[in-house]
Amino acid sequence: MLLACVEVFFGFACERADPRFYGTTRPKHGADEVWYCLVSEPEWLDPSKASDSASGTVITNVFEGLLQANPKTLEPVPGVAHGWEVFDGGRRYRFHLRDSQWSDGVPVTAHDFEFAWKRLLNPKTASRYATFLYPVRYGEEAHRRALRISGLTAQVTEAQVRAFVGGQSDIEKVVMAPEQRSAFVHLQAPEGQTGVEHTRGVITRLKGRALAGRPVRVSMTDVSVVGVKALSDHILEVTLTDPLPYFLSIVSFYSTMPLPRHLFKRLEAEGIPQPLWTRPEHIVSNGPYRLSEWAFRQYIVLEKNPRYWDAEHVRIRKVRLPMVESYNTVLNLYKAGELDHIGEAALPSEFMDHLEGFQDFRRANYLATYFLWVNTGAPPLDNPLVREALSLSIDRESLVKYVARGGQIPTRDMVPGGVGGYRSLGRKLFDPEAARAALTKAGYGPGNPLPPITYRYNTAEAHKQIAEAVQQMWKEHLGIEVGIENQEWKVYLKQLEAHEFQLARLGWIGDYADANTFLEILRSTSGNNHSNWRSPTFDGMLDRANGTLDRAHRLELLREAEAFAMQHNPVIPMYVYTRSELIKPYLRGAYLNYQTRTYFKYMWIDERYYDGTPEPLPDGLPRVPKPILPGGSGSPELPRAPKPILPAGSGSPSASGPDGGATRGPDAGRSSLGESRP
Amino acid sequence: MTRFIVGRVLGLIPTLLVIVTLSFFVIRLAPGSPFTTERGVPKEVVEELQAHYGFDRPFQEQLFNYLANLASGNLGLSTKYPQRTVNEIIAAGFPPTLLIGSFALLWALLFGVSAGIIGAMRQNTVFDYGAMSLAMVGISLPTFVLGPLLALVFGLTLYVLPPAGWGAARHVVLPAVTLGTVYAAYVARLTRGGMLEVVRADFVRTARAKGLSEQLIIWRHMLRGGLLPVVTFLGPAIANILVGSVVVEKIFAVPGIGPYFVDAAFNRDYFLVMGIVVVYSAFLLVMNLIVDVLYGFLDPRVRYT
Numbered sequence: 005m006l007l008a009c010v011e012v013f014f015g016f017a018c019e020r021a022d023p024r025f026y027g028t029t030r031p032k033h034g035a036d037e038v039w040y041c042l043v044s045e046p047e048w049l050d051p052s053k054a055s056d057s058a059s060g061t062v063i064t065n066v067f068e069g070l071l072q073a074n075p076k077t078l079e080p081v082p083g084v085a086h087g088w089e090v091f092d093g094g095r096r097y098r099f100h101l102r103d104s105q106w107s108d109g110v111p112v113t114a115h116d117f118e119f120a121w122k123r124l125l126n127p128k129t130a131s132r133y134a135t136f137l138y139p140v141r142y143g144e145e146a147h148r149r150a151l152r153i154s155g156l157t158a159q160v161t162e163a164q165v166r167a168f169v170g171g172q173s174d175i176e177k178v179v180m181a182p183e184q185r186s187a188f189v190h191l192q193a194p195e196g197q198t199g200v201e202h203t204r205g206v207i208t209r210l211k212g213r214a215l216a217g218r219p220v221r222v223s224m225t226d227v228s229v230v231g232v233k234a235l236s237d238h239i240l241e242v243t244l245t246d247p248l249p250y251f252l253s254i255v256s257f258y259s260t261m262p263l264p265r266h267l268f269k270r271l272e273a274e275g276i277p278q279p280l281w282t283r284p285e286h287i288v289s290n291g292p293y294r295l296s297e298w299a300f301r302q303y304i305v306l307e308k309n310p311r312y313w314d315a316e317h318v319r320i321r322k323v324r325l326p327m328v329e330s331y332n333t334v335l336n337l338y339k340a341g342e343l344d345h346i347g348e349a350a351l352p353s354e355f356m357d358h359l360e361g362f363q364d365f366r367r368a369n370y371l372a373t374y375f376l377w378v379n380t381g382a383p384p385l386d387n388p389l390v391r392e393a394l395s396l397s398i399d400r401e402s403l404v405k406y407v408a409r410g411g412q413i414p415t416r417d418m419v420p421g422g423v424g425g426y427r428s429l430g431r432k433l434f435d436p437e438a439a440r441a442a443l444t445k446a447g448y449g450p451g452n453p454l455p456p457i458t459y460r461y462n463t464a465e466a467h468k469q470i471a472e473a474v475q476q477m478w479k480e481h482l483g484i485e486v487g488i489e490n491q492e493w494k495v496y497l498k499q500l501e502a503h504e505f506q507l508a509r510l511g512w513i514g515d516y517a518d519a520n521t522f523l524e525i526l527r528s529t530s531g532n533n534h535s536n537w538r539s540p541t542f543d544g545m546l547d548r549a550n551g552t553l554d555r556a557h558r559l560e561l562l563r564e565a566e567a568f569a570m571q572h573n574p575v576i577p578m579y580v581y582t583r584s585e586l587i588k589p590y591l592r593g594a595y596l597n598y599q600t601r602t603y604f605k606y607m608w609i610d611e612r613y614y615d616g617t618p619e620p621l622p623d624g625l626p627r628v629p630k631p632i633l634p635g636g637s638g639s640p641e642l643p644r645a646p647k648p649i650l651p652a653g654s655g656s657p658s659a660s661g662p663d664g665g666a667t668r669g670p671d672a673g674r675s676s677l678g679e680s681r682p
Numbered sequence: 683m684t685r686f687i688v689g690r691v692l693g694l695i696p697t698l699l700v701i702v703t704l705s706f707f708v709i710r711l712a713p714g715s716p717f718t719t720e721r722g723v724p725k726e727v728v729e730e731l732q733a734h735y736g737f738d739r740p741f742q743e744q745l746f747n748y749l750a751n752l753a754s755g756n757l758g759l760s761t762k763y764p765q766r767t768v769n770e771i772i773a774a775g776f777p778p779t780l781l782i783g784s785f786a787l788l789w790a791l792l793f794g795v796s797a798g799i800i801g802a803m804r805q806n807t808v809f810d811y812g813a814m815s816l817a818m819v820g821i822s823l824p825t826f827v828l829g830p831l832l833a834l835v836f837g838l839t840l841y842v843l844p845p846a847g848w849g850a851a852r853h854v855v856l857p858a859v860t861l862g863t864v865y866a867a868y869v870a871r872l873t874r875g876g877m878l879e880v881v882r883a884d885f886v887r888t889a890r891a892k893g894l895s896e897q898l899i900i901w902r903h904m905l906r907g908g909l910l911p912v913v914t915f916l917g918p919a920i921a922n923i924l925v926g927s928v929v930v931e932k933i934f935a936v937p938g939i940g941p942y943f944v945d946a947a948f949n950r951d952y953f954l955v956m957g958i959v960v961v962y963s964a965f966l967l968v969m970n971l972i973v974d975v976l977y978g979f980l981d982p983r984v985r986y987t
Contacts, residue, residue, distance in 0.1 A: 127726050
């Protein structure tokens with residue numbers, strides 16, 4: 005009543021919003037614009053250096069790689085390369101580039117890609133995603149600055165190389181490269197010395213020495229040896245160490261996008277520091293959009309790039325990307341029509357029940373698992389039976405339904421089902437009987453209570469609620485008391501790395517759509533394995549699977565490896581994440597996929613909404629380019645794309661691919677997701 | 683007077699030096715590094731980054747380098763926003779924060795002083811009680827309640843002001859009011875108290891006896907003395923109000939420096955933390971100095987030699 009009076013007083017009529025939608029449904033801007041929330045300031049707009057999701061979104065739309073991803077299925081489709089050929093059983097790729105231009109009119113060539121890939125692998129660049137190109141031949145050697153011994157004869161064996169270096173340093177591994185007449189040796193630097201210092205010392209000491217009676221050259225490996233080469237302006241050839249089932253997904257990821265070599269040269273000539281090349285006044289790009297304004301921590305504006313090769317199909321001319329960090333504020337702005345798409349923002353779980361009823365609420369499965377690391381190094385958690393008991397006594401269905409509340413998919417497996425065609429283990433979610441039996445079998449019971457255990461989480465309301473719920477479930481089903489404890493994020497990470505915890509939560513986001521990205525963190529050598537569970541058997545199983553060419557067989561072997569690992573419960577998975585979005589009904593072509601990859605070039609504004617709220621229409625399928633090959637039809641050895649079968653349950657638009665294609669793309673980006681999402 | 687000011691300004695330098703050195707130690711004591719994320723970064727990359735920022739040097743050398751750079755006005759590089767210098771970041775954030783702060787201050791003084799005067803002149807009447815109750819509400823309402831409430835009413839119900847954002851004059855109103863209200867409330871109570879103290883003072887009685895108008899008595903004679911407590915309060919308050927507020931700037935998506943006070947520490951963005959500490963402490967020290975000087979003008983009993 006009071007508000008109504010105030011309304012009359014001010015003479016403002018409250019916009020009568022359509023109750024089916026959250027807030028206004030009339031666009032506040034022209035039909036060629038989109039307002040999308042970027043949440044935070046991008047760290048880098050440099051494809052080689054970026055690693056956060058805000059940067060990823062801008063780069064994905066401002067640059068274009070050899071391939072791009074289908075916005076709905078994330079299947080790799082042609083980008084700058086209009087076609088590609090595969091040789092040597094998947095070890096060699098030849099990409100054929102179309103005629104296209106940088107935003108300043110200079111042609112995009114294969115040399116720009118070679119330059120970009122080598123820059124990504126150059127340790128000086130300090131890229132966090134350089135590891136994505138480790139599968140390229142000698143990529144790892146160049147990035148980790150292995151010791152290179154060149155001038156070898158074909159007869160030199162690995163044992164001789166080991167003997168040659170062995171006296172000077174511990175050796176991690178040796179890679180023989182007969183075609184380069186070289187051997188690459190990964191050295192192990194002693195405590196307190198950086199890798200570079202150590203390698204330099206070893207080079208000085210080895211200088212002038214002979215190997216197998218012949219003089220050799222010892223140096224630090226650089227990017228010139230890496231297996232990527234522009235054969236001409238239009239052909240890029242890439243050699244891989246081993247066939248990689250998800251290589252094309254990597255090629256559609258933003259880290260591998262081309263760089264304007266000519267701009268770098270010009271800036272250098274003008275004496276402008278290289279890191280400033282992505283500022284709006286300098287940047288040159290080749291994607292559907294170009295950067296026109298960048299107000300630090302306020303907004304970014306993208307404008308259509310008229311020189312983009314497919315510009316005629318780009319309908320949105322201007323993309324406004326405000327950076328709003330508070331999710332509640334994002335909701336307000338969305339409601340008022342100041343945002344068309346909440347973008348990278350996460351909806352607070354307490355709003356979920358309310359928002360789920362609106363038609364502009366959309367949800368998709370997300371390539372990430374929420375789980376507990378179990379430190380298997382100390383009692384009582386060194387006992388697999390105890391771990392089994394803890395894992396089996398979490399009622400995941402209730403956890404998701406009443407606590408996490410985002411439609412997440414309960415799971416007791418590490419790999420989300422459907423990832424790259426993977427069939428999930430489908431382990432039983434909840435079995436309190438079996439859990440109690442396991443605990444009794446482990447020797448614990450009323451007479452011999454379990455020693456104290458602490459469940460740790462990084463400070464955040466959502467994680468706290470889950471911890472409390474799990475604590476309660478263990479008390480109810482196992483009769484044990486588990487303490488819970490929170491820590492600030494950086495402290496938390498430090499203690500995880502140091503194995504100073506018993507149980508600790510984490511979310512793992514798949515880098516690419518292949519089961520390997522979830523299993524690899526359980527490898528005994530992985531820096532991301534915080535469990536203390538190290539199994540050479542498991543490592544061997546993974547190696548065997550990844551060395552297998554036949555796709556179906558490989559997936560089966562990966563599945564066996566997961567089953568083996570999960571028997572030991574080094575992790576206690578809880579659920580597969582989902583992404584919940586609010587997207588105005590007038591914004592069409594805004595597809596959701598299982599990563600946060602957004603392509604503005606497919607979007608458009610439904611002008612019917614300027615005169616009221618019509619019946620919403622489905623978006624249909626995105627119009628994506630088809631590969632054209634030099635020889636004519638389809639690629640000879642194009643890896644067949646698997647069906648996307650993400651876990652059932654949420655009717656996600658991304659889970660129902662049109663032609664079944666989905667070789668999933670890499671996308672890691674969200675460095676803060678571990679913190680911010682339940 | 684000049685000697686007093688020069689002496690005080692010189693005194694600021696050692697104080698700042700102590701603050702900087704202590705903060706430099708404290709932030710480094712916090713566990714974790716700017717480069718850790720949940721996704722393990724290759725050792726080679728971390729080493730490269732450490733070297734880039736000079737974190738691989740001995741601690742004393744780092745401190746010395748920092749102080750030397752500071753002396754030449756260089757606040758270093760941010761690790762969270764690697765393309766920006768701390769100078770750029772603070773320079774970009776200060777204008778919005780100052781703008782919001784100035785309007786908040788204006789609001790605090792306009793509302794606070796008038797409410798205080800009304801309260802004092804009409805002591806124990808309905809006006810007094812009304813103004814002081816309003817002030818009590820202002821003091822008790824935290825910004826994280828007032829902010830969303832204002833956004834809800836003016837942004838989402840009446841549609842008269844944007845619920846958040848930055849770039850136009852209309853974006854300033856809600857954050858400034860939110861930020862200023864609590865100060866307005868304090869100012870109102872302090873003004874009322876100050877005025878009540880002088881209302882029966884001899885010089886006011888003399889002024890009345892001279893037959894001066896009530897307006898003139900209030901503005902020329904009473905306010906000068908009555909505002910003294912407000913001035914004392916305003917020194918640190920201005921420093922606080924002008925360096926921004928984490929809560930208000932987050933709620934209204936203002937691109938100011940407020941959030942750095944928290945985020946920079948969480949991100950272990952060492953140089954940004956230091957930059958913020960330096961700027962804030964310098965601001966606070968200067969404001970206190972200004973207050974001391976102002977005292978001389980307002981209170982004839984205070985004289986500097």
